[in-house]
Structure formats: structure tokens, C-alpha cells
Amino acid sequence: xxxxxxxxxxxxxxxxxxxxxxxxxxxxxxxxxxxxxxxxxxxxxxxxxxxxxxxxxxxxxxxxxxxxxxxxxxxxxxxxxxxxxxxxxxxxxxxxxxxxxxxxxxxxxxxxxxxxxxxxxxxxxxxxxxxxxxxxxxxxxxxxxxxxxxxxxxxxxxxxxxxxxxxxxxxxxxxxxxxxxxxxxxxxxxxxxxxxxxxxxxxxxxxxxxxxxxxxxxxxxxxxxxxxxxxxxxxxxxxxxxxxxxxxxxxxxxxxxxxxxxxxxxxxxxxxxxxxxxxxxxxxxxxxxxxxxxxxxxxxxxxxxxxxxxxxxxxxxxxxxxxxxxxxxxxxxxxxxxxxxxxxxxxxxxxxxxxxxxxxxxxxxxxxxxxxxxxxxxxxxxxxxxxxxxxxxxxxxxxxxxxxxxxxxxxxxxxxxxxxxxxxxxxxxxxxxxxxxxxxxxxxxxxxxxxxxxxxxxxxxxxxxxxxxxxxxxxxxxxxxxxxxxxxxxxxxxxxxxxxxxxxxxxx
Amino acid sequence: xxxxxxxxxxxxxxxxxxxxxxxxxxxxxxxxxxxxxxxxxxxxxxxxxxxxxxxxxxxxxxxxxxxxx
Numbered sequence: 001x002x003x004x005x006x007x008x009x010x011x012x013x014x015x016x017x018x019x020x021x022x023x024x025x026x027x028x029x030x031x032x033x034x035x036x037x038x039x040x041x042x043x044x045x046x047x048x049x050x051x052x053x054x055x056x057x058x059x060x061x062x063x064x065x066x067x068x069x070x071x072x073x074x075x076x077x078x079x080x081x082x083x084x085x086x087x088x089x090x091x092x093x094x095x096x097x098x099x100x101x102x103x104x105x106x107x108x109x110x111x112x113x114x115x116x117x118x119x120x121x122x123x124x125x126x127x128x129x130x131x132x133x134x135x136x137x138x139x140x141x142x143x144x145x146x147x148x149x150x151x152x153x154x155x156x157x158x159x160x161x162x163x164x165x166x167x168x169x170x171x172x173x174x175x176x177x178x179x180x181x182x183x184x185x186x187x188x189x190x191x192x193x194x195x196x197x198x199x200x201x202x203x204x205x206x207x208x209x210x211x212x213x214x215x216x217x218x219x220x221x222x223x224x225x226x227x228x229x230x231x232x233x234x235x236x237x238x239x240x241x242x243x244x245x246x247x248x249x250x251x252x253x254x255x256x257x258x259x260x261x262x263x264x265x266x267x268x269x270x271x272x273x274x275x276x277x278x279x280x281x282x283x284x285x286x287x288x289x290x291x292x293x294x295x296x297x298x299x300x301x302x303x304x305x306x307x308x309x310x311x312x313x314x315x316x317x318x319x320x321x322x323x324x325x326x327x328x329x330x331x332x333x334x335x336x337x338x339x340x341x342x343x344x345x346x347x348x349x350x351x352x353x354x355x356x357x358x359x360x361x362x363x364x365x366x367x368x369x370x371x372x373x374x375x376x377x378x379x380x381x382x383x384x385x386x387x388x389x390x391x392x393x394x395x396x397x398x399x400x401x402x403x404x405x406x407x408x409x410x411x412x413x414x415x416x417x418x419x420x421x422x423x424x425x426x427x428x429x430x431x432x433x434x435x436x437x438x439x440x441x442x443x444x445x446x447x448x449x450x451x452x453x454x455x456x457x458x459x460x461x462x463x464x465x466x467x468x469x470x471x472x473x474x475x476x477x478x479x480x481x482x483x484x485x486x487x488x489x490x491x492x493x494x495x496x497x498x499x500x501x502x503x504x505x506x507x508x
Numbered sequence: 509x510x511x512x513x514x515x516x517x518x519x520x521x522x523x524x525x526x527x528x529x530x531x532x533x534x535x536x537x538x539x540x541x542x543x544x545x546x547x548x549x550x551x552x553x554x555x556x557x558x559x560x561x562x563x564x565x566x567x568x569x570x571x572x573x574x575x576x577x
Binding site for chain 1: 518519521522528529531532533535536539540542543544546547548551552554555556557563566567569570571573574575
């Protein structure tokens with residue numbers, strides 16, 4: 001299949017996913033902040049907290065309404081642009097998505113309505129429970145999607161059936177409780193929590209800069225900065241676990257994240273670096289033009305050991321016998337055996353050759369782990385785009401560090417000083433709203449670009465996963481999406497800013 | 509009031525008292541219309557499900573794409 005078509009199909013999926021992720025994180029985080037504020041209202045009985053809750057709930061609703069159903073398009077794309085992939089993954093992808101659909105429908109149609117329409121119709125406690133259930137339900141929806149994504153990064157709990165040419169789930173719990181899926185879920189929802197907190201402190205800071213809604217803004221900052229600080233720490237812990245999982249399950253991605261060409265004992269973490277654009281796997285040039293590294297940290301991060309060996313891209317591509325790392329060339333050989341065994345099995349079944357089918361199936365099972373490598377042309381093709389992965393990872397980490405500091409500073413100044421005197425901090429909080437989105441998108445770029453060329457890690461490269469359709473139709477639908485999603489984004493920003501300008505007295 | 513009427517009036521009153529919400533519902537309905545009609549029937553009109561009716565046909569299609577690449 002021509003690379004041009006595959007790249008357009010990938011670009012379309014990336015566009016849809018990146019836009020979808022502009023709406024999701026605020027839902028994940030703001031839902032909990034609203035629930036906390038309403039809990040304070042129910043505990044204290046103060047009308048102020050009811051008004052505060054209703055204001056943020058209104059903004060939650062705007063974001064939710066604009067974002068809802070934008071993910072459906074990705075499901076269409078699976079069927080049309082990624083037909084081979086969608087059949088090959090079988091019910092493993094379908095089951096979590098179906099659970100998500102059913103759960104979202106019931107949670108959202110019932111408790112969402114109570115949350116918005118029920119203020120004067122149901123008891124305080126029932127309303128509060130509904131608000132918490134909306135927050136929990138939104139995050140549970142994310143769980144199923146991220147389980148499906150986690151499986152693509154680390155396929156477990158299934159067996160390949162050569163008769164149907166698809167993977168069949170043989171252990172539901174292995175899929176759900178996959179360490180990659182769990183760490184991905186925790187880190188991703190954690191980023192949503194931080195985004196929700198950034199949004200609340202940013203909007204509140206704007207009120208303070210305008211000298212408006214002083215009590216409301218300060219109270220909102222206190223709640224959101226506390227939530228943001230706790231969830232930022234949680235994000236660091238879950239990020240550490242995610243890096244640990246990547247080191248074991250996707251070492252090529254880890255090496256690309258750090259621009260590590262040569263493996264090292266006690267490998268350092270690059271805290272700042274400019275990659276050498278002329279560096280290739282084959283040469284001995286320096287990987288970086290400029291580099292500041294903290295020794296040992298990458299070994300600790302990846303393997304929780306001070307002097308652990310972290311394999312570099314050269315080890316992973318060309319192999320390293322000392323560290324028992326198989327070369328990609330050998331994996332390609334095994335992959336080609338797996339692909340050939342599938343053909344032999346099919347031929348043997350057609351000619352009713354039972355023994356031939358049995359032997360081919362055994363050979364396929366033995367090499368199935370490397371099935372996707374059968375389609376890789378050169379060993380170097382398993383290396384993802386290093387610059388995009390490296391810079392996205394570092395942008396995400398820098399911004400995560402800034403958010404942690406921001407929440408700590410806000411908490412200090414809101415409790416110990418008159419925060420309105422520190423306008424630089426308020427501007428910092430306001431401008432951190434777009435930075436939160438950039439950090440989240442950068443995280444997804446690390447996760448998805450960093451695992452290229454795989455649609456399913458080691459089993460199916462993107463070139464095989466894609467459907468052979470007209471490139472022009474993909475280009476047209478790409479443009480249509482760009483227009484639709486940009487329109488939705490503009491609508492969200494306009495409605496949201498109008499509502500913010502109205503202030504807490506505005507209704508929903 | 510019977511429970512069904514209660515539930516209905518709960519939703520009707522809720523929708524009637526909305527301000528920004530009406531605009532949001534208009535956006536949701538327009539978006540769903542675009543996604544479920546324009547995209548579903550004109551952009552993504554062909555998929556493995558629409559082109560191949562049986563599982564055998566689907567698996568044969570994918571197998572042809574997987575072999576001998």
C-alpha cells in the first residue's frame with residue numbers, strides 16, 4: 001500500500017483524536033471539582049457555594065455538550081480507513097467500547113439530567129450523589145477507551161485464530177487489568193484532573209485581574225489549587241509508573257523519548273537537549289547539539305534501579321547479545337515465518353491436509369509474537385520519529401512541573417497573602433489554561449507517535465492496518481473534519497467566554 | 509401524578525428553564541445530524557461491515573490483505 005494513503009489515514013485519525021482530546025480532559029477534571037464544591041454546599045448549607053457550584057457546572061455543561069459524540073467519528077474511521085485493523089483486533093476492542101457506550105448512555109441520560117434539572121426537584125443529597133456519579137461515570141467511560149488503547153500498546157489476554165484471522169479474547173481480566181492499561185488510565189485521567197484545576201484557577205484569576213467576583217474567585221482558587229496540587233503529585237507518581245511500563249513493554253519508545261541511541265548503565269535523564277538533526281542510527285555522531293543530563297535518573301525511572309542498563313535504539317534495532325536483546329532483523333525473520341505459516345495453514349485447510357494444518361498452526365503460534373515484523377522492510381523502520389517523540393515528551397514534563405509549582409504558589413498566596421497584589425501569578429494562572437491543553441496533547445503524541453510503526457504493538461504495523469481506499473476521499477474527509485471540529489471549538493470558546501463574562505449570576 | 513408523568517414533567521420543566529442550554533442542545537442536535545447522516549452515509553458509507561455481510565467474507569478480505577505483503 002502506498003505510504004501517501006497511510007499517512008493521510010493516520011493524519012485524519014490524529015486530527016480527530018487530538019480535537020476530541022480538547023474536550024475530554026475538562027470533563028474528567030471539572031466534574032470532580034464541581035462535585036467537591038457541591039459537597040461543601042451540602043455540608044455548610046451556604047447559598048454561596050450553591051451559586052459557585054452552579055456556575056462551574058454551567059461551564060462543565062458547555063464543554064460536555066460541544067465535545068459529546070466527537071469520539072464517534074473515530075469508530076467510523078476504524079471501519080472505513082482501518083478495516084484490516086478493526087477485524088484483526090476482534091472483540092477485544094469492541095467489548096470495552098460497547099461497555100463504554102452503554103455506561104455513558106445510562107449515566108449521562110439519567111444523572112446528568114438530575115444534576116442540571118434537579119436542583120429544586122430532588123433532595124440535596126440525591127442531587128449531590130448524581131453530581132458525583134456524573135464525575136465518576138465520565139472517568140469510567142475513559143477507563144474503557146484507555147483499556148482498548150492500552151491493549152494496542154501491549155496486546156494481552158487474547159489468542160489469534162487463523163480460521164477467522166482475528167484475535168479472540170481468552171482472558172477478560174488480563175485485558176482489563178493489564179499493567180499498561182491501568183497506568184495509562186491513571187496517568188490520562190490524572191492529566192484531566194489537572195486540566196480541570198487549571199481551568200478553574202485560570203478563569204478565577206481572570207476575575208481577580210478584573211477586580212470582579214472576589215470572594216467567588218478566591219474560594220474557587222482555594223478548592224481548585226488544592227485539587228490541582230494533589231492530582232499533580234498523583235500525575236508524577238502515575239507518570240513514573242507509565243515510564244516503568246514503557247521501559248519494559250515498549251523500550252524503543254523510551255529510547256526515542258530520551259534520544260538514547262546507545263544503551264547505558266545508570267542512564268541519565270535529559271532535562272534539556274537539542275537533538276542533532278543529522279544523527280542517524282548508523283553513524284557515531286553525537287545525539288545532541290546541546291544536552292543537560294541528570295545521571296542515573298532514566299535507569300531509576302525505567303527500571304527502579306540506580307545502575308540498570310537502559311537499551312538504546314542501536315541495541316534494540318541491531319540487537320545486543322550481552323543483554324539478551326534480540327535484533328530486529330531476527331524478529332523480522334520470525335515475523336515472516338508467522339505470516340508464511342498463516343498462508344500454509346489456510347492452504348492446508350483448503351486442501352483438507354490435517355497434518356499440514358496442524359504443523360502450520362504450531363509454527364504460527366510459535367512465532368505469532370513477531371507477526372507484525374513480517375511486514376517490516378528494514379530493521380531501522382521500527383524506530384519512531386525521534387524528534388517529535390523527544391520534544392513532545394519534554395514539553396509535557398516541563399509543563400507538568402510548572403503546573404505543580406503553580407498550584408503550590410497559588411495555595412501559598414491565597415492563604416498567606418492578598419493574591420490580587422501578585423498579578424504575575426494571576427497572569428501565570430490564566431495563561432496556564434492553554435498550556436494544560438498543550439501538555440495533554442503532547443502526552444498523546446508521545447504515546448501514539450512513540451509507538452510507530454505499530455497500530456498494534458509487534459502484531460500489526462500501520463501500513464497493514466490501513467484499508468486500501470482512494471486517497472482523495474481520505475483528504476476530503478480530513479478537510480470536512482477540520483472544518484467541523486474547528487467550528488465546534490470556536491463555538492465552545494465563544495459560548496464559554498460569554499458565560500464567564502456574565503459571571504456566577506448567569507444561568508444554564 | 510403517576511411516575512411517568514413526573515419524569516416527563518421533570519425533563520420538560522428542565523428544558524424550558526434553560527437559557528444557554530437551548531443553544532447547546534441546538535449544537536448537539538446539529539452535530540449528531542452531521543455525524544450520523546452526512547458522515548455515516550456519505551463519508552463513511554463503505555466499511556468492512558457494509559461491504560462484506562458474513563464473517564467468512566470479512567475474514568477472507570482481511571486475509572487477502574495480510575498474505576504475501
